[in-house]
Amino acid sequence: MAEAVTGREFARLEGCDEKQVRRALARGLLVADAEGKLDPAQVGSGWRKPRADSKEAPPKAPAAPRAKKAADTGADKARAPKNVRTPAKAEPEAVDGVPVVQSADGASLKRAVAHKEDYAGRLKELEYRQRAGEVISLELAKQVLFTEFRAARDAWLNWPTRYAALIAAELGIEEADRLAETLTTYVHKQLASLGEPSGQFRKG
Numbered sequence: 417m418a419e420a421v422t423g424r425e426f427a428r429l430e431g432c433d434e435k436q437v438r439r440a441l442a443r444g445l446l447v448a449d450a451e452g453k454l455d456p457a458q459v460g461s462g463w464r465k466p467r468a469d470s471k472e473a474p475p476k477a478p479a480a481p482r483a484k485k486a487a488d489t490g491a492d493k494a495r496a497p498k499n500v501r502t503p504a505k506a507e508p509e510a511v512d513g514v515p516v517v518q519s520a521d522g523a524s525l526k527r528a529v530a531h532k533e534d535y536a537g538r539l540k541e542l543e544y545r546q547r548a549g550e551v552i553s554l555e556l557a558k559q560v561l562f563t564e565f566r567a568a569r570d571a572w573l574n575w576p577t578r579y580a581a582l583i584a585a586e587l588g589i590e591e592a593d594r595l596a597e598t599l600t601t602y603v604h605k606q607l608a609s610l611g612e613p614s615g616q617f618r619k620g
Contacts (some may be wrong), residue, residue: 428522429459436464569607576600 423441427434437454442447443464448454466613490572545551 418456420449420451421456422453423448426454426456426459429456430464432464440464572603572607573600576603 423437424434426446427437440463441448446454446458468471481607502585504561528586542551546553576596576599582601583599584590584592584595
């Protein structure tokens with residue numbers, strides 16, 4: 417007969433907890449000697465199995481994991497396309513009339529907004545300078561220059577008849593009418609070389 421062992425050593429041999437050994441001793445499933453030691457021959461004797469009349473039910477086996485739905489199976493994942501990017505939100509073609517160049521990072525929209533703000537600031541500055549009398553509109557400038565050119569042209573056309581007699585008197589020329597005709601001819605040639613006022617401004 418093997419030498420008796422303590423409850424702790426018995427639990428180690430059985431591969432269980434020492435509390436289970438104490439409970440089994442209290443229920444009479446295991447037998448100890450006068451010193452409270454157990455015979456190693458009881459190891460594996462089935463004392464851990466519940467009796468037929470015992471109220472303790474055997475521990476339930478862990479439930480098998482449920483099968484995944486078809487949507488989560490590897491087959492469906494294999495059918496799913498890879499590297500599919502979500503389409504980026506379409507940018508507007510223009511912001512308040514300012515064209516927007518399409519780009520993936522949205523930088524073009526920022527540039528359009530900045531351009532719009534810069535344009536609004538320049539417009540306000542121009543309106544202020546117009547009200548202050550620092551600048552005038554292009555149409556008004558054209559009208560003023562055209563009017564001044566025509567006035568100068570008319571003055572030159574009237575100049576020969578107005579001053580021919582005075583020039584003839586100073587120079588001692590008797591034929592003042594002929595002098596006026598000669599002066600008129602050269603004045604017309606000079607005006608013709610200058611051309612007619614068009615009111616157009618050259619760029620640059």
